[in-house]
Amino acid sequence: MAFLRDVYTILVEYYPQLLAGVKNTLLIALTGTVAGLLIGLLTGVVRTAPLSGNPMLRALHKILNAIIAVYVEIFRGTPMMVQAMVIYWGYAFATQGNTLALLPSGILIVSINTGAYMAEIVRGGIISIDRGQFEGAMSIGMSHTQTMLRVIIPQVLRNILPAVSNEFVINIKDTSVLNVIGVTELYYFAGIIKRQNFQTFQTYMVVCVLYFIMTFTITCLLRFVERKLEGKDTYTIFGSQSSSKAQIQIRNGEG
Amino acid sequence: MAKDAIIQLEHLQKQFGNNAVLNDINMAVYPGQTVSIIGASGSGKSTMLRCINRLETPSGGRILFHGQDVQARGFKLADYRARVGMVFQSFNLFNNMTALENCMVGQITVQGVNRQQAKERAMQYLRKVGMEPYIHAKPRQLSGGQKQRVAIARALAMQPEVLLFDEPTSALDPQMVGEVLAVMRALAEEGLTMLVVTHEMAFARDVSDHVIFMADGVIAEEGTPAQLFESPREEKTKQFLSRFLQQ
Numbered sequence: 001m002a003f004l005r006d007v008y009t010i011l012v013e014y015y016p017q018l019l020a021g022v023k024n025t026l027l028i029a030l031t032g033t034v035a036g037l038l039i040g041l042l043t044g045v046v047r048t049a050p051l052s053g054n055p056m057l058r059a060l061h062k063i064l065n066a067i068i069a070v071y072v073e074i075f076r077g078t079p080m081m082v083q084a085m086v087i088y089w090g091y092a093f094a095t096q097g098n099t100l101a102l103l104p105s106g107i108l109i110v111s112i113n114t115g116a117y118m119a120e121i122v123r124g125g126i127i128s129i130d131r132g133q134f135e136g137a138m139s140i141g142m143s144h145t146q147t148m149l150r151v152i153i154p155q156v157l158r159n160i161l162p163a164v165s166n167e168f169v170i171n172i173k174d175t176s177v178l179n180v181i182g183v184t185e186l187y188y189f190a191g192i193i194k195r196q197n198f199q200t201f202q203t204y205m206v207v208c209v210l211y212f213i214m215t216f217t218i219t220c221l222l223r224f225v226e227r228k229l230e231g232k233d234t235y236t237i238f239g240s241q242s243s244s245k246a247q248i249q250i251r252n253g254e255g
Numbered sequence: 256m257a258k259d260a261i262i263q264l265e266h267l268q269k270q271f272g273n274n275a276v277l278n279d280i281n282m283a284v285y286p287g288q289t290v291s292i293i294g295a296s297g298s299g300k301s302t303m304l305r306c307i308n309r310l311e312t313p314s315g316g317r318i319l320f321h322g323q324d325v326q327a328r329g330f331k332l333a334d335y336r337a338r339v340g341m342v343f344q345s346f347n348l349f350n351n352m353t354a355l356e357n358c359m360v361g362q363i364t365v366q367g368v369n370r371q372q373a374k375e376r377a378m379q380y381l382r383k384v385g386m387e388p389y390i391h392a393k394p395r396q397l398s399g400g401q402k403q404r405v406a407i408a409r410a411l412a413m414q415p416e417v418l419l420f421d422e423p424t425s426a427l428d429p430q431m432v433g434e435v436l437a438v439m440r441a442l443a444e445e446g447l448t449m450l451v452v453t454h455e456m457a458f459a460r461d462v463s464d465h466v467i468f469m470a471d472g473v474i475a476e477e478g479t480p481a482q483l484f485e486s487p488r489e490e491k492t493k494q495f496l497s498r499f500l501q502q
Contacts, residue, residue, distance in 0.1 A: 135310055136347030136406075140361035140413050141337035150360055154351040235353075235392040 006202040014193050021186030022210060024103065028178070028185060029171040032110030036171075037164060039111065040118025043068045044156075045148055047119075048126045068119065075116035081177040084109045088181040106183040110175060114167055121163045125156035158229045165222035169215045186210060260285055261321060261417050261448055262307060262339070268315035269302055276302045278472045280316070284417060284450050289443040291459035291480075292452045294469035295495060300452040301344075303469070304421050307450070308341050337365050340410030344422040346402040348394040354381060354405045355390040358412040366413070373412075380408040384438050400431030407438055417448040424455055456499040460484045468492050 011018070047065055052058050075083065087109055092099045100108075129152055137147035176187035190207040194200050260283035269277040277299045284290050292300045305311040307318055309325060309332060318325045325335055348357050358377035362368040368376070381387050384404040394402055403423055410418055420439065424432040436458055443449060443462050453459055459466050460480045467477040468489075476489045484500070487493045 130345075130347075132343060132345050132347035133349060135343065136349060136409075138310060139308055139336060139341035139343075139347075140409065141333040141335070141365040142361060143333060146364045150364060151349045151351065158351070231393060233396075235389070235396055237388045 003202060006199050007206055010193065010197065010199070010203060010206050013197075014189075017189040017193060018186070018206070018210065020184065021189035021207075022214065024106075024183070025172060025175050025185040025187075026214060028103070028106045028110055028175045028183070029168060031107045032114050032175075033164070033168045033171050035107070035111035036114025036118045036167065037122075039115030040120075040122040041153070043072075043115070043119040044122030044126050045153075047123055049144060072116045072119050075113050076120075079177075080109065080113045080174055081180055083113060084178055084181050087112075102181065102183045105181065106175065106178045106185070109178065110171055114171060117167060118164070121160050121167070122156065125160040125163075126152060128159065129155055158226075161222065161226050161229065165219060165226075168218055168222065172214050172218065173211060260319070262450070263319040263322075264303075264307070264316065265319065266316035267303065267306060267313055267318065269299070269306055269311060270314045276472050277306070277313075280474060282467060282474065282477070284448060286416075286448055287446045288465060289449045289451065289463045290465045290467065291463035292450070292467045292469060293454070293456065293459050293495075294475075298469040299472040300469050301421050304341075304419050304450065304452050308336060308339055308419060310341075333365055337361065337413045338416050340413055340415035340418040342403070342406050342410050342418065342420045342423050344425050346394070346399070346406045346426075348402055348406055348409070350394050353391050353393055354386060354397070354408075357394070357405060358409045361409065361413050376414075377408070377412050380411040381405070383411070384408045385434075398431060399427045400434045403427065403431070403435045404438055407435075407442075411442075417450060418442070420449060420451040420453070422452050422454065424453070456484075456496070468495065470495070 046061070047068060049061070051061055084106075088100065088105050133151055133155070134147060137151050142150070175183075175185045178185055179188040179191065182188065186207055190203055194203045197203065263283040264280050267277055267280040268275070280299075280303060282290075292303070294300050302311060306313045309318075313326070320335055320339070323330065325332070348354075349360065352360065355374070355377055358381060359370070359373040362373040362376060363370065378387065378390070381390055384407055386401060386404050386408060389397060389401060389405075392401075394405070397405065407418075407423075423439070424435050427435060432455070436455060439449070439451070439458070440462050451458070451463070463480055465477065466480050466483045468475050468483060468487075468491075470491045476483060476487060476492045483492065484496065487496060
């Protein structure tokens with residue numbers, strides 16, 4: 001009972017801080033995931049584009065591919081907490097003590113980190129699309145860009161949505177590491193509250209539940225979107241199935 | 256005669272690594288003709304068709320479209336592909352679009368047709384192949400034969416001068432084969448120029464004006480259907496056709 005009373009007190013006394021924490025956590029995670037997805041789409045399209053016949057463009061494309069590969073490996077291969085410190089204090093070092101605003105820094109770090117993962121998710125999504133989709137588009141004269149925009153990317157987005165949801169949920173949880181540079185997300189406020197009320201367990205239990213509510217809501221929401229994107233299972237038939245208006249009449253067994 | 260050809264192949268070659276798939280192919284397709292290409296699997300029929308549409312890059316020789324080299328620098332490949340339609344064995348309809356959208360997207364993006372006109376033209380060809388009732392169905396909701404008819408409508412909606420068919424019935428059951436062949440037969444009768452790679456011998460014999468028999472990457476024999484099916488000269492042709500002719 002003492003536990004419930006403590007929890008109640010925390011909620012009543014600190015709800016402005018908790019709310020601010022939840023708000024910032026969601027903001028950073030959402031913006032970071034969307035920006036990361038855009039980075040992923042861009043790099044994925046660049047890396048899967050056919051090499052140009054023009055030697056200059058070809059060289060440029062290869063250099064770009066190399067840069068992307070290095071970016072992906074570095075940001076996937078190091079902890080986001082360390083990336084946060086390096087980028088934030090690296091900027092301070094380079095500008096002799098100027099620092100970036102905290103919230104934008106947080107968003108930037110999560111975006112770049114997510115982008116590295118999304119790059120691989122999108123690339124996988126693109127190469128898993130049947131070659132026939134590309135050939136069908138090419139055979140009617142569509143350019144690579146048109147094919148990507150109209151045919152491939154819409155299918156890729158639908159296919160990678162589960163992986164993107166996954167990244168979003170990971171980001172909600174992983175924004176907690178941004179407290180190392182002092183971003184005022186939920187975990188940061190938990191630290192402040194704990195230092196005031198000395199109730200470490202109760203405080204972190206509240207925060208734990210709040211994180212779970214956020215991730216579970218997002219999971220349900222994105223699953224709903226996924227089902228919507230699947231499209232309708234049914235379609236409307238116009239007129240009779242053996243349309244008499246057809247100029248070429250199909251009779252069974254002909255041919 | 257050679258001047259009037261829509262498509263002409265001169266000494267066409269294609270190698271995959273050190274495997275020569277096509278060797279010195281020479282042929283021409285004239286307006287209004289239906290040309291069938293027959294031959295065993297692996298004889299290079301499909302590769303030849305894919306070279307014509309530049310889905311494969313030839314290793315040597317020339318492909319001429321109205322006398323113009325399609326590999327020349329500055330050749331407008333997108334325009335060319337819009338004028339040379341292709342129908343695939345695996346349909347290759349765009350999975351994210353309905354039957355109607357499949358037939359509209361090329362007109363809009365490649366030919367710059369406005370939406371309303373594109374829709375009318377798409378409807379015209381979907382009606383023609385008897386798929387009007389299914390315009391709002393996605394490819395996954397259609398049977399193989401229906402998909403192939405939509406694919407033919409998609410190619411026709413670009414109003415091409417010649418249509419290439421790459422084994423259009425090989426993935427279908429016998430009844431669906433019938434519905435697709437009926438469409439192709441009607442198109443041939445209307446005078447559409449077609450180049451058809453097929454294993455349907457009856458179609459090649461009855462519908463085409465010219466039949467090409469390919470074996471081991473070369474044109475082993477060609478002629479009118481009557482010549483090829485009734486009195487083949489080459490031993491390879493006789494062997495290949497023996498099973499069909501016995502029926």
